Amino acid sequence: MKIITFILSMFFSFQVMAAKVEVEVMGMTCGMCIESITKELTATEKAEKITVSLENKKAYLEEIKGKKISDTEVRAAIKKAGYETGKIYRK
Numbered sequence: 001m002k003i004i005t006f007i008l009s010m011f012f013s014f015q016v017m018a019a020k021v022e023v024e025v026m027g028m029t030c031g032m033c034i035e036s037i038t039k040e041l042t043a044t045e046k047a048e049k050i051t052v053s054l055e056n057k058k059a060y061l062e063e064i065k066g067k068k069i070s071d072t073e074v075r076a077a078i079k080k081a082g083y084e085t086g087k088i089y090r091k
Contacts, residue, residue, distance in 0.1 A: 021060070037059055
């Protein structure tokens with residue numbers, strides 16, 4: 001019984017693990033860009049730990065556990081902020 005409980009707990013813990021997402025962003029030039037992108041990604045209510053890097057031209061975020069944010073939603077939020085996206089990487 002303990003083994004079954006362990007296996008089930010491992011299965012369900014993997015199901016709710018938050019994905020880390022890295023997005024290439026084009027057109028950023030200043031701190032206001034960072035604020036706009038962060039605001040729109042936060043507004044999805046599916047992302048947390050959002051960091052935007054002018055130097056790397058990327059946005060980094062984690063999904064809120066139990067809430068999957070699709071690539072389409074990420075792209076839409078960044079587009080709403082006024083920027084274009086490139087590749088999206090998930091870990």
